[in-house]
Amino acid sequence: MVGKMKIAKRAIYITTIFFALFIVVLIVASQKDDNTVDVKSENVDYGKLDDIVFSVVTDKAIVGDLIIKISANGKIRADKELEVSSNISGVIDKINIYEGSQVKKDDLLIQLDDREYQLALKEAEDQIMTARVEYGLLKKGLPKDTSSIKMADIYYKNLEELEKSFQNGSISKSEYTKQKDDLDMKIIFTGAKREDFILNKSGVSRSTNTREKAQLNIMHTQIKAKFNGIIGDFNLVEGERINAGETLFKLFDTNQMKIDINILESEISKIKLGNTVEIEIPAIPNEKFYGSVKRISPYIDSEDGTCKVEVAINNNKQKIKPGMFAKVLIETNTLENRLLVKKEALLVRDKRNLVFAVEDSLAKWKYVKLGDENEKYYEILEGVKEGDDIIISGHYNLAHDSKVKVIK
Template sequence: MKHYYLFAALILLGTIACSGEKKDSEEEQSVETVLPQATNEVTVMTLHPTDFMHELVSNGKLSARQYVDLRFQSAEPIAQIYVKNGMRVTKGQKLAELDKYRLTNRLAQAKVTLDNSRLELQDLLIGQGYALADSNKVPDNTMKLVRLKSGYDQALHQYEMAAYEEKNAVLTAPFDGVVANLFAKQFNIASTSDVFCTIINPNTLEASFTVLESELPLIQPGDKVEVAPFAINNVKTEGRISEVNPLVDANGMVQVKATVADKGKLFEGMNVRVSIQRSLGKQLVVPKEAVVLRSGRQVVFTLVKEKAYWNYVHTGLENASSYVILDELKEGDIVITSGNINLAHEAPVKVIKEN
């Protein structure tokens, strides 16, 4: 009986051993299938000095140099409104006018008062032995006295004011532009304190933005800028720096303005992104994709005999797409520009494209 149990145990151990060998063989085959020994595919470029366009990016706001708020000078009913918001107008075009009945009446009364005071002035001069036609010969003290006594100066001021109010009962555009902020209604009494409407010349738009104090040497009046509104996608327009305010504020920022070419889609007060580009001459430049981080340091891989060699580098100025390389690399080096995320030092690579 003992021999029987011993024989059964030996058969069981043999079965388990064979099963283990088969399982290990299957796992090895599975690992080989999941982790193939593939060569990394990369794209490369040959490093040569190229013109580097330094780029400064800032946020700003649009405003028009020609911007005016128009008001009526008299509190009279609004007889006619000829324009509406968004309408383009030309210089001298009539915008709105008041009911002139009272203004015309007031001007006529002021004219009568002025004529009467002129007669009174003439009588006083005759009493002094002078004629009104010879007023240039009248001594200054005498002329001042008779003008004051006749009320001529006061009457003249009242007439001029009445004529001014009647003339300004009609609002006209002071320059070519677009009507904005028009909220008044016809037949309502015009307010002399509130703005009737605003005229904006969209051809005089400029972007106001700030740059760091340290960036001042990189900009100057006349430099080209690119302006893009945040609210409208795929709309960009060009401009030129028009002025740099010679004052650094408490935050180390300097105010800059740039004229903007309007394409009919920009508005006063829009928030925009301003990009300033300026050539800094020949530099060793690599795409940003070529620079990766290893242990917190910047690394650029170069290709040497179909292997990737990493190089610790220091980058200088940058723009939206490129870095300036300050050291380590030299002209003629072949830089790996993509496929470098998981590369190791001296890893074999295969070049699929050369830029």
């Protein structure tokens, strides 16, 4: 028991010694810190702070129109974009274009080998000659009977009545067809359709249709431009065989370009046809373009809650290419005679909006109340007045009454 008491006393003694040493260390450390602050304080000359002059850039607070804009992004496309194909199959005989060619409407772009179709045309003309001989013989052999013309008029009236009965559902389609064929034959035999009958019987009608088809095919061997534009996606060579309906290349009308953008349903009511649009194209830096709202979709996409808007832009200098990315700013409203400062001027300190104004080479801290805004300006409702020199650069480290030097 005595041994246990000795061990307990020793533990208390050791703990007391460690605690005393800990207190001594804390006192020494605090004295060392105090000495450091004192040294630093002795080296700072607070009077020299008043001699620091900050270089700043200013801009006047102005009264002007605040143009409210809605921003969106989109891809540029040509006003007209046509996938050119051939109506017939054939072999390319001559190519008059290349990638990027400027063409005009009705220019001959590609000529197909037309020899096969020229032969078809000659055969059709020969058939017409034979048919005309047959036509003459048939016409000469038919009797000239004009006594049944009155009967033809009756049959025509019957045909009109039959047509009305079929339209109002009085007779079935099969009965209508049967009676119509019967009346057509009666009209033919009255002589009223004698000329049509002879043309059909002799083969003149068929051979004439064959000739017209051959002429049409010859016309299709010439692939021409449908409108003024530029050739793109072109990769053909002379002698290559193409198939009917196959896309050969694209024709773009790039004098006028379009941008498809999506506007939130909450903002679409602010946009009207003809609104001015400012356009920035990253691929063409340091240059702005202007267009207008051309079309507004009549419905809202239920998936993303947006409405499609089409913007038109002139491209007379041909700088803009289809597929380029564009940022657009659509002017929706103009607020007249508003006090404005540039957005770069605004600072937030202690959760309050403020700007610095230069007065007698000093930066004056001014709290402001904001109104509307656009991408460039804030409307100021309270805090500054027109003509104040507002600091827009070099103001992040300023305090009230800091000395400043205005630079350009």
